Amino acid sequence: SEIRRKLLEAFRDAKGGYVSGQKISELLGCSRTAVWKHIEELRKEGYELEAIRKKGYRIVKMPDKISDNEIRLGLETNRLGHDIYYYDQVDSTQTIAQELANKGVKEGTIVVADEQTGGRGRMARTWYSPKETGIWMSLILRPNIPIQHTPQLTLLTAVAIVQAIEEISGLSPVIKWPNDILINGKKVVGILTELQAEADRVHAVIIGMGINVNQNQDHFPDHIKEIATSLYIEKGKYFTRAEIIQKILLSFERLYDQFLKDGFKPIKLLWESYAISLKQMITARTLSGTIRGKAIGINDEGVLLVQTEEGEVKHIYSADIEISK
Template identity: 60%
Template sequence: MQLSMKEQMLHILLEHNGEYVSGQKISEQLGCSRTAIWKHISELRKEGYELEAMQRRGYRIIQQPNNIRSHNIHVGLKTEFVGQNIVYHESVSSTQTIAHQLAHEGAEEGTLVAADEQGKGKGRLGRDWHSPKGTGVWMSLILRPKIPPQQAPQLTLLAAVAVVKGIKEAVGLDCEIKWPNDILIHGKKVVGILTELQAEADRIQSVIIGIGINVNVKEFPEELQNKATSLLIEKSGKEINRAALMQRILEQTERIYKQYLKEGFPIIKLLWESYAVSLGKEIKATTINGSFEGYAKGITEEGVLLIEDKEGEIHQIYSADIEISSQT
């Protein structure tokens, strides 16, 4: 997607890393007037950018806001299609709901819906997701893979690997994955992933991958304090730049997704298992048909969890809540 003039100007200023850029140079690079430059400078200031203007020297960025508007994500994003079309809302009921509608209307692959706040964030099994304003990453990504519908669960595992790698690159924190879609730090949930399909009997029309990340959440409701954490808490109170985090996750997603389409699931399976916290451990699986305990043995080529019960029988788990016995 073509960057807007404001985005191009922001890119120029960021490239100079706090040094002054003359108005003449910006004008020549963008092919616009000094008046247009001043207009965009004013818009950026309203959005929270701290900009300094000095006669004969030009403009420089002193401080960036920690927001996730489209241009904050676009500028510096190194992808071909993932996140190149961004639909941003300050507040929504759920990014998943909007992404479903856009996908139905023909939105291109890689389209991203992002919001600063969700009123009714969607988790698995119809649960709500705690999504306070301006503190997290709440986003939904539209993919259109040419794979059979039964292989769609693989994309949840792919997304989990991409998020773990993106967090490590952007923040330096190591995460673990609890099947199928929870990402943990020190046993507490920091990311949830929800994958939903639009499909016919024999083909996928779109896959909507919803990702919710507790980034700069300082505290949680009492009922979540022993279950949830945030990147800020794990970094000892150091605020995380949300746009930069999203960029790294989107870049990892595109890289791994392209590899997956070319080489298949085995490489994703190996990566996922390297981060898995539950494999080889005794777990409790709660499904719609009841609960049972056993040892997590691994996942199939379709991403289905294998559990061996106490009688040695192997069960295939397609959807369940998983508790690791040592944590119960």
């Protein structure tokens, strides 16, 4: 309703602070008693509110569900995210998405879970995916592109997520080639791109996105506390995960349509505008060995170029990157 919208806007404008009962009654044009009733309605919807005499009301926690309805309501995409598979707990959304892709589900299908017990990172690493605090999502794509172009989709995904986070939070995340998104030097997002292909035909690309949203420091186990962060930690406020998912899908769809039409070039420009670790000394650990040198950029294919001390330029398709101090 109009009243509910005004009320929520007032809280949104207060950015997590208090809004006085007086102010609310003026905004809504209703009595103080009626204000209390509207507040109670929000509570019933799952909002956690705090009321303090002389200060007013404050939203402590938004209802934060990511099941089908919440994602669908307010989704502005033309095709991505229209088929939603939601689970409260899974081993890994990637595994489920792989199975669905095999069964032939259509492009744009997403798998989301409130918790992963076996979240996967790259190279058999684990992705810590605690309950109801983050976005653990897999997106199924069926692009008609050569297999060697699929890593470009990882870079595209990073751009889509950075744009969504910027828009929603005002934070300015940066991308570390190829798949890390950092805020203040700590990892807030991980991306895992998996492929189903045969000979030179791509059947499906499954893009896993892990986004730390509402965790506080205590939610992270000791070994990743030092390297991980969340939007909540960086911004000091809780976010609604469904809204972030909607924004990611929307910016993803725009970039993806452009990519299918014009190739990687336009995405490359955007990617470079968000990236760090270029023009710096780095150590790249690949499956076939370690390369040290200066990162000089990515080429038009999205491959990282590193110039060694001997002056040789190496092409790096996949690696872990450490920036030398």
